[in-house]
Amino acid sequence: MRALIAAMAGVALATLPQLGFAAETGMGKGEYLARAADCVACHTAPGGQPFAGGRAFQTPFGVIYSPNITPDAKTGIGGYSDEEFISALQKGVARGGKHLYPAMPYSSYTLMTREDVLAVKAYIMGLAPVSNQVAEDKLKFPYNQRALMIGWNMINNSDHRFEPDAKQSAEWNRGAYVTEALGHCQQCHTPRNFMQGLKSSSAYAGAPIQGWNAYNITSDKTAGIGGWSDADLASYLSTGHADGHGSASGPMAEAIENSLRYLTPDDIKAMVTYLKTVPPQPGNAAPAPVSAKPDIALGGKIFEEACQSCHRANGTGSATPYAALLGSPSVTDPSGTNLVAVLLYGSHIDTATGAKAMPGFAHGYTDVELAAVANYTIAQFGKGTGAVTREAVAKARSTVTD
Ligand code: HEC
Numbered sequence: 001m002r003a004l005i006a007a008m009a010g011v012a013l014a015t016l017p018q019l020g021f022a023a024e025t026g027m028g029k030g031e032y033l034a035r036a037a038d039c040v041a042c043h044t045a046p047g048g049q050p051f052a053g054g055r056a057f058q059t060p061f062g063v064i065y066s067p068n069i070t071p072d073a074k075t076g077i078g079g080y081s082d083e084e085f086i087s088a089l090q091k092g093v094a095r096g097g098k099h100l101y102p103a104m105p106y107s108s109y110t111l112m113t114r115e116d117v118l119a120v121k122a123y124i125m126g127l128a129p130v131s132n133q134v135a136e137d138k139l140k141f142p143y144n145q146r147a148l149m150i151g152w153n154m155i156n157n158s159d160h161r162f163e164p165d166a167k168q169s170a171e172w173n174r175g176a177y178v179t180e181a182l183g184h185c186q187q188c189h190t191p192r193n194f195m196q197g198l199k200s201s202s203a204y205a206g207a208p209i210q211g212w213n214a215y216n217i218t219s220d221k222t223a224g225i226g227g228w229s230d231a232d233l234a235s236y237l238s239t240g241h242a243d244g245h246g247s248a249s250g251p252m253a254e255a256i257e258n259s260l261r262y263l264t265p266d267d268i269k270a271m272v273t274y275l276k277t278v279p280p281q282p283g284n285a286a287p288a289p290v291s292a293k294p295d296i297a298l299g300g301k302i303f304e305e306a307c308q309s310c311h312r313a314n315g316t317g318s319a320t321p322y323a324a325l326l327g328s329p330s331v332t333d334p335s336g337t338n339l340v341a342v343l344l345y346g347s348h349i350d351t352a353t354g355a356k357a358m359p360g361f362a363h364g365y366t367d368v369e370l371a372a373v374a375n376y377t378i379a380q381f382g383k384g385t386g387a388v389t390r391e392a393v394a395k396a397r398s399t400v401t402d
């Protein structure tokens with residue numbers, strides 16, 4: 001990030017490389033940008049109308065509901081002027097001076113150009129209005145005082161546009177823009193400070209998100225993605241799977257399903273170029289507590305009855321390569337965070353080759369049984385010693401949201 005900020009003055013924003021997405025994707029500019037920024041993911045309730053809001057966000061300060069951003073005049077953002085819309089995305093201040101909480105990733109969108117923000121607005125204002133009054137937030141005092149965000153913004157929102165780095169290639173700059181401004185990848189992959197602002201000194205070092213671990217994606221060769229080939233990284237980002245690296249589940253599957261799979265190959269390639277230059281950071285995974293000897297026998301029995309039909313006894317996956325477990329960090333991480341999340345809630349991803357899905361096992365299996373199958377999976381396919389306890393499974397039952 002510092003490289004971006006320190007980028008040479010005088011490089012006009014007009015030099016920002018604009019690649020020819022419209023012709024390739026059949027989408028207009030605004031729709032493409034809204035896809036790349038994944039507005040729909042957060043502004044849609046499970047089973048609800050796209051962009052009509054109502055999705056709940058659990059924050060350390062209480063529950064926030066995403067607003068309806070369809071152009072409905074009463075319950076949506078129908079009356080928004082250009083300046084009000086720009087202010088919401090770049091400054092986090094919505095209509096009527098309403099200070100937004102950082103659950104809305106404006107500290108990333110602030111890097112978007114005015115022109116791109118207005119293109120997104122034009123697309124959204126062209127959608128059919130949906131009347132949907134979303135629920136009231138449930139925030140504890142003093143966090144329900146939106147004025148608190150004034151101080152937060154001074155520290156945590158830079159409120160400046162992306163500046164190309166003249167020392168880097170056009171492709172790198174495009175990748176930086178798509179990753180930082182649109183893709184808001186840091187919002188999940190960068191640890192947060194005590195105020196819930198992004199800890200920029202640890203950019204992309206990995207962070208917990210809704211009970212999942214958004215892995216370290218810095219260029220570190222072992223802790224991050226520095227050891228991946230460009231082709232593998234491009235495949236993972238655009239399809240949710242790369243042979244030898246596993247498949248995207250949970251929040252990452254969602255990011256691919258709603259957003260990344262719609263990006264042009266050029267934009268994916270540009271992101272790969274940029275991500276490969278993100279300064280390396282050591283792993284963030286806290287050493288897992290060593291548990292009592294895992295019950296491998298029980299775990300093996302459950303794997304045979306519940307998992308083997310899709311994953312095969314040797315973990316190579318049957319029917320779809322998405323079910324290949326070998327090489328996935330989810331089976332090498334001894335804490336088993338994402339493994340337990342996927343066991344409890346399953347996973348789903350829509351791809352160009354159809355939907356791939358795994359059912360959840362939250363019902364019908366006890367915490368002891370799920371811990372056992374998790375430790376078996378880690379031992380068998382990750383060649384490690386799992387430290388998943390029944391307590392960890394019980395805790396995940398209450399923290400993982402899907
Ligand atoms: C990671 C989740 C997330 C993403 C992605 C996201 N939003 Fe939001 N957005 C929210 C939440 C949550 C709020 C409400 C915050 C609050 O109440 O303080 C919000 C608030 C808003 C508001 C203010 C509406 C009002 O008047 O209250 C607008 C406008 C908005 N978002 C537009 C967008 C657009 C456009 C995009 C894509 C470029 C987008 N959002 C992407 C979560 C998200």
Ligand code: HEC
Nearest residue numbers: 183185188212213214215247248249251252255329330338
């Ligand atoms: C909503 C949260 C969220 C967002 C936004 C997000 N990620 Fe992720 N990401 C995750 C999680 C969680 C995982 C782990 C998924 C799993 O275990 O299958 C992950 C995994 C990954 C991986 C695989 C790492 C590995 O070692 O296997 C890559 C690469 C990645 N993300 C890149 C990105 C990029 C690039 C962006 C921005 C375009 C992005 N992510 C945005 C949550 C997110």
Ligand code: HEC
Nearest residue numbers: 246247248249306307310322323328330347348349357358
């Ligand atoms: C109906 C088929 C099916 C069954 C049964 C099934 N899985 Fe899966 N599993 C999948 C598919 C498909 C994926 C990839 C999903 C995705 O990418 O969203 C997956 C993903 C996973 C992952 C995540 C890999 C990653 O890289 O994030 C793990 C771990 C896993 N399964 C373990 C298990 C275990 C353990 C069981 C038994 C308790 C099980 N699965 C049962 C089909 C299945």
